[in-house]
Amino acid sequence: MGMERLRWLLPAAVLVAFVPVHVPALLLFPYEARGHGFVVRSETPLPPERIQPILAEAQRRLASSPLAAGRPDWNVYLTTGGWRWRWLALNAANSFAVTRSLTNNTILNQSDLATGRVRAPRAIGNSRLLASDIAHETTHGLLYRHFGLWRTFAAPKWVVEGYCDYVAGESTLGAAEVAALEARGIEHSAIDNYYARLRVDQTLAANGRSVDKLFEEAR
16 A cells, blocks of 8 residues: 555656646746736735836847747746745756746746846856846747747757847846956856857848848857
8 A cells, every 4th residue: 555655646746846847826926917028926026116117128128039029928937046946947046047948937036126136146147137137038938939949959059048148138247247257267158158149149240130040050
């Protein structure tokens, strides 16, 4: 009887643990706001005067991409970096956010509406504008929708991250921060992403701003 019970308890426990990863609303985020093509759920209150300008700015940035035309409403989950984030982020706990490839869901780490920023426990590049990160993460989802999962995952990292930062209008690090780190001989993925955005911008300028050509020709 003990083994029989274990046989069904274990799959049930795995199911309970992983279903919220793809359906975060099951973790009962108590606050909700809607606007500019986003549905936001949060652990903390969402004053309209704070959240709506952030969403409007995120949508303004997204509008620079032809992939955003006719996009579905995007679900954004704001956390304080606590247990909900750790549960939903899985192995990406030090990231600013995660976007699930088979859903329209983005979950953000330590979100602060008062400053309009999202933070992550990193030594380098630990803060970013909420509006730009929402635009960045939504663009990941738009790439999945446009190119499909396999083609997006198979694309070089520089073109995927660079394009998401291109649409977001900024990278985690700015030019001065990158120069200071390089002067100290420091290598970091945030530096790589900074240069990836510049490379994407240059490539788009040369190919007539075609996202399809950008990904077709990326090596």
